[in-house]
Amino acid sequence: MKVFRGMSVGVIALGAVLCVAGQQPQKAKLSGNFANGKEQFPRYCNGCHGVRGDGKGTLAPYLDPKPRDYTMGIFKCRSTPTGALPTDEDIYDTMTRGFVTAAMPPWASLPPQLRMDIVVYLKGFSPRFAHEAPGIPITIPGETAITIDSIKRGSGLYKKLECAKCHGASGHGNGPDAPTLVNIKHEPLPPYDFTATERFKCGVTNRDLYRTFMTGMDGSPMVSYADKLTPDDAWDLVHYVRTLQTTRKSEENRVLETAGGEKSLNAAHP
Amino acid sequence: MPRQAITISPDEELSARIKRGRFPLRRGRFCATAMAILLLLAAESQTASAIPAFAKKTGLRCSACHEAWPKLNAFGQNFRDNGYQIGNERDSPRYISPLYWPAGVRYTPQWHRERNSAQATNQSASGVQPLSTQGFDLSGIDLWTAGILEKNISFLVLPSSDEYGNFHFESGWVRFDNLHQKPWLNVKAGKFELDEMISEKRMLTLSQVGGIYQIYHYLPLVDPQAFAASTQAAGETGVSTTGFGLGDNQLGLEFASHSHDDYTRFSAALLTSSDGNVNLPTSKAYDTFLAASRQININSLGPETFGAFSYIGQSPTRYLTQTPSGGGAPVNIAGSGYGNKTFTRTGGFVMFSAKKLDVVPMFTHATESVNIALGIPSNDTLPAGVRNPSWNGRMLELYYTQNLQFIVIARYEDIRNSRQIFASSAGNFGDMDVETIAFRWMPFMHSRAGLAIAPEYSKSHQIGASAIGSNQTLTSAFIGLDFAF
Numbered sequence: 001m002k003v004f005r006g007m008s009v010g011v012i013a014l015g016a017v018l019c020v021a022g023q024q025p026q027k028a029k030l031s032g033n034f035a036n037g038k039e040q041f042p043r044y045c046n047g048c049h050g051v052r053g054d055g056k057g058t059l060a061p062y063l064d065p066k067p068r069d070y071t072m073g074i075f076k077c078r079s080t081p082t083g084a085l086p087t088d089e090d091i092y093d094t095m096t097r098g099f100v101t102a103a104m105p106p107w108a109s110l111p112p113q114l115r116m117d118i119v120v121y122l123k124g125f126s127p128r129f130a131h132e133a134p135g136i137p138i139t140i141p142g143e144t145a146i147t148i149d150s151i152k153r154g155s156g157l158y159k160k161l162e163c164a165k166c167h168g169a170s171g172h173g174n175g176p177d178a179p180t181l182v183n184i185k186h187e188p189l190p191p192y193d194f195t196a197t198e199r200f201k202c203g204v205t206n207r208d209l210y211r212t213f214m215t216g217m218d219g220s221p222m223v224s225y226a227d228k229l230t231p232d233d234a235w236d237l238v239h240y241v242r243t244l245q246t247t248r249k250s251e252e253n254r255v256l257e258t259a260g261g262e263k264s265l266n267a268a269h270p
Numbered sequence: 271m272p273r274q275a276i277t278i279s280p281d282e283e284l285s286a287r288i289k290r291g292r293f294p295l296r297r298g299r300f301c302a303t304a305m306a307i308l309l310l311l312a313a314e315s316q317t318a319s320a321i322p323a324f325a326k327k328t329g330l331r332c333s334a335c336h337e338a339w340p341k342l343n344a345f346g347q348n349f350r351d352n353g354y355q356i357g358n359e360r361d362s363p364r365y366i367s368p369l370y371w372p373a374g375v376r377y378t379p380q381w382h383r384e385r386n387s388a389q390a391t392n393q394s395a396s397g398v399q400p401l402s403t404q405g406f407d408l409s410g411i412d413l414w415t416a417g418i419l420e421k422n423i424s425f426l427v428l429p430s431s432d433e434y435g436n437f438h439f440e441s442g443w444v445r446f447d448n449l450h451q452k453p454w455l456n457v458k459a460g461k462f463e464l465d466e467m468i469s470e471k472r473m474l475t476l477s478q479v480g481g482i483y484q485i486y487h488y489l490p491l492v493d494p495q496a497f498a499a500s501t502q503a504a505g506e507t508g509v510s511t512t513g514f515g516l517g518d519n520q521l522g523l524e525f526a527s528h529s530h531d532d533y534t535r536f537s538a539a540l541l542t543s544s545d546g547n548v549n550l551p552t553s554k555a556y557d558t559f560l561a562a563s564r565q566i567n568i569n570s571l572g573p574e575t576f577g578a579f580s581y582i583g584q585s586p587t588r589y590l591t592q593t594p595s596g597g598g599a600p601v602n603i604a605g606s607g608y609g610n611k612t613f614t615r616t617g618g619f620v621m622f623s624a625k626k627l628d629v630v631p632m633f634t635h636a637t638e639s640v641n642i643a644l645g646i647p648s649n650d651t652l653p654a655g656v657r658n659p660s661w662n663g664r665m666l667e668l669y670y671t672q673n674l675q676f677i678v679i680a681r682y683e684d685i686r687n688s689r690q691i692f693a694s695s696a697g698n699f700g701d702m703d704v705e706t707i708a709f710r711w712m713p714f715m716h717s718r719a720g721l722a723i724a725p726e727y728s729k730s731h732q733i734g735a736s737a738i739g740s741n742q743t744l745t746s747a748f749i750g751l752d753f754a755f
Contacts, residue, residue, distance in 0.1 A: 036625075043674055044345070047331030047716070058716055059331065098358055105330065105356035108531045109348035111567040 030116040032088065037121025040114055045122070048103065053125030063103050066187050073128030074184060076217035077202035082224035084135025085128060091119045093203075100199045101192070138214055138226070140207055144235040146251050148259040154240025155265045157233055166191040166221065171244030184219040191221075194244040209238045328356055332720050337628075337669070338677040338710055339720050339754065340472040344565065344573050347467075348532035353424035353447030353456070354417055362421035372417035378409035378724075380750035384478055387743040388736035397738045408433055409476075409750070412440070422447040426462075439548070441519050454527040461521045461546060465537040465561045467577055468619055468632055468667075470517030474679050477746035480706035480728030485617075485634045485663030486516035488685045490643050491700030491735060496692035497644070500653035509645045510638075512545060512585040516615050519546045520559070535577075536562035543584045543610070553607030557583040572623035579617055584610040585639075588647045609648030611639030617663075628669040635662050635688075643691055660689045661700075674715060681706040696734070704730040710752075718755065725749040 042051070048063060050056040053070035060067050068075070077094045078086040095115050098106030107115060123129040144150060158164065166181060168174040173193035183189040192201055202212050213234050216224030229237065242252035256264065328349075332339050335346030342350065355361035383404035390398050410433050416426040424447055430440035443460025463471050470483050489510050522541030528534065543555040563577025586607025591600035617634035637660040641648055644656065663685050670678040685702040708726035726748040735742035 039673075043333040044330075047334070098356070100358050102358065103328065103330075105328070105345075105349075105358060107345065109344050109533075111344070111573050113567065113570070114572070 030092075030113055032116040032118075032120025033113075034117070034120050034124065036114070037117035037119070041118055041121050044107065044110070045118065049122075053122055059103075065102050065183075065189060066185070067104075069185065070122050070125035072184070072219070073126030074219040076220060076222075077212075078135070078215050078218070079137035079211060080135025080215065081138060081226065082216040082218055085132050087134045087137060088116065088119050088123075090134075091122070092116055095119065097203065100197050100201060138211065140210055140214075141231045143206055143210075143238075144232055146239050146255055148255055148264060150236045150239045151243060151252060151256055151259075152240075152265055153233070154236035154238070157229070157237045158240055161225065161228065161237075167194065171195050171241065181221045183221075189220055194241060195246050198245070198248040200245075206235075206238050206242070209241060210234050213237060330356075331716055333674050333715055337671060338474060338712065339722070341474055341669075342469070342472060344532065348528075351456075351526065351528045351532055351535065352453065353422060353445055355422070355424070355447065361418060363418060372415055374414040374754055376412040376414065376752070376754040378476060378750040378752045379406070380409060380476075380748060381406050382477060382749070383745075383747040385743075385745045388738075388740055390737035398736050398740065404747075414754075419444070422449075453530055456526040456528075458524040458526065459522075461519050461548075462524065463519050464516065464539065464559050464579075464581070465524065465526060465535075466516065466579065467535075467561075467563050467575060467621065468630060471519075474669075474677065474710055474724070475681070475706050475708045475726050475728065476724060476750055476752065477706075477708075477726045477728045477748035479704065479730050479744050479746040480681070480708065480726055480748075482515075483517055483665065484683045484685060484702060484704050484730070485632065485665050488636070488661065488663060488702065489513070490638060490659040490661060490687065490691060491732070492644060493690070493692050493695040493699055493734070493739075495739060496694050499694075500656070500692070511587055511642050511645050512583070512613065514545045514583060514585070514613065516581060516634075520557070521546055521548070522556070533565040535564075536560075541583075543586075550605045553584070553586040553605070553610055555584040555586070555607075555610050557581065570625075572625060573621075574623055575621040577619055579615075581615040583613050583615075585613065585642050586610050587639075587641045587645070588649065609641075611641045611648060613638040613642055626671050628667075628671070630665075630667040630669070632665040632667070633663065636660060640691055655693045656691055657689055657693065659687065659691045661685055661687045675712045676709065678709045679707070699734045700732065702730060702732040702735075704728065708748075720754045722752045723749070724752050 046053075046057055047059045048055075048057040048067040049070060050060065050067075055067040055069035057067060073085060075086045075091065075094070077097075078084070078090045080086055080090065092115055095118065096106060096108050098104050164175050165177045166173075166175045168178070168191075171194035173191045173196075175191065178191050181189050181191060194200075198204070200209055200212065202208055202217070212222070213229060214224060214226045216222055216226075225234070239252050242250050243256045246253070256262070328334075335342060335349055337343040337346075349356060381404070383402065385400070385402035387400050388398040389401035391401070393399070410431045413429045414426075415428075416424070418424045424445045426441055426443055428439065428441040429437050431437045439461060441461050441463065443458050443462045445456060445458035447456050449455035449457065463469065468483070470486055473481070473483070475481055489512075492509070520539070520541040521544060522539050524537055524539040526535070526537040528536075537560070539559040541557040541559060542550070543557050544550065544552045559579070559581045561577065561579040563575055565573050565575040567573055586609055588607065588609035589602035590606035592603055593600045614637045615634060616636070617632060619630065619632035622629040622631075637658060640646070640652060640656045640658045643659050644653075646652060663683065665681065665683045667681040668679070672678070681704075683702075683704040685700075687698070687700050690697065690699055706726065706728040708724060708728075710722040710724045712720060712722045714721065727746070728748075729743065729745045731741065731743045733741050
């Protein structure tokens, strides 16, 4: 009994120590371990992405859209300008978040260190990472107020920038150009249907959407609008696109509803 | 238009390993030869045409969810807790091909050797003698079907048979997941495994001795000499009225909560007091089970989990009876049980991970009413000197995951009785020690099928367990071809 009690006390003490010591690490403080990433990549990733990271895993034939080809060093979800390499944190965030309309699951339940180890390993598939530094993350200014005027301006930008050609007038992803769209590997890539999900491809917040407008999604027809939109314009567009996302309650939809709904958008733009 | 069967190319990793001539186990001529044959068989099997059902569903290979199947890793536990949904927008069946049928089969052809050091026989002068037997054999079969009916409504049905083909429903439930879009609100009803992080249903050992967690199933041994010497009333059997085991699936309603990342989990279940047996065979009573666990991360080591659980159960000690129309002894009327007495199981565990090594200590404390332990009706006078028995269990389980395809398992359990039923019994009467060592080698891995070659040796030793009260040692040597498709 003394031994049992002693071990029980040991377990409780260990639990207490783990509670104190095991704070969730911040990803910025993580340093990836290539060797461990190499060991863990087959467990979680290469069924789809392939042992060489070329997106030709054994499951790839059954997946649509196809898994990312890491050898190209091209990533959709980045905080860096179009054409630049992503930061480690960008890839880490993508892995954590998963892709909402693809087979890529959110790996948030994997330990943070393990996720960063895999990030470091998968970068090794592309020679770009050996020769280029990642881009500098764009600056995201403070969000402007969500008003009906902002939403109206965003509606106007949606038309002016011809977003509807791909995403459709109501954001269903059924614009006239939709059937023709392909990614950089000439694989069909339907545009995002804003009305179908509660999330966007590269995140769930307004900041994530702003970032997507300004960085673009490299390798896809969604280009960067950093040279076409001022920061205020981009926030207006964010606010309007939010109103197309009818599956999620949002301040934008509340403001629009209060102002009289979609009819109010047909009034003259300020 | 009918969908054509698609040929799966050989697993790339396996092919690469074959080319390099590198295998997890290449020491020893026998091992190398055996594995070469098995690898060839495995590689051959991968060229078969198939439509990988789970690839269609999740697009993931089995190692994503299983440390070594069927043992779940953190991601697999999250997938399970989230109602078999991976958390993107493709979880709903409306996005899945009508041809997809979420079914699986698990079966284990095997060879095994069993030895009992003290088997009761009529031929032995002492009443017991050593007995061993061996040969090729079959397991029962599990016919799994599980998935989701609609987004956030999951289900599982598991018809299962014993070795003779006698089927029963091992499990069957519907779960409402993420109510109000919150992972903290999940409700499951039906027959299900208790919310145990150390799952007996997913254990990696399969032999007769090592195929269960003894600390989940131990029941106090009744000292036959002390029982015979006690004053007995009619109806006293000396046999426990419950065959309860923490590893048994139970019938009831479970409320489960977990954080988004599954690091924090807790659950509460209200269960019919029947040890999972259907058709309400006992009484109108209910049991409760509570569990909680917390996972944390230590960067250089990995996920560490600790938790606790408690089961409070009841078992009737009396029944209304009816004499069969043809005469004979009165039989209990199902569902008429009364005179309930209680039993408890409480425990705690740590799942400590240090890179490739997992160390899992678990402790349990159990109590039981002496009426249950001796089968004494609640209105009978208890024999003099009997007490409610209690015992403690300890388990230390080690996993060494060499790589995706090879895992070593070692386990030690002991049961120590802290209070005997009869004061006159020896303090260590019924105490038990169990040691198990095994490994599983999985020669290939893809998302539809899994095969594990699983050798195992297990030995239990229990004080006073034989028919004549002598010590009893059981050993199992086992090698199985454990496959799921």
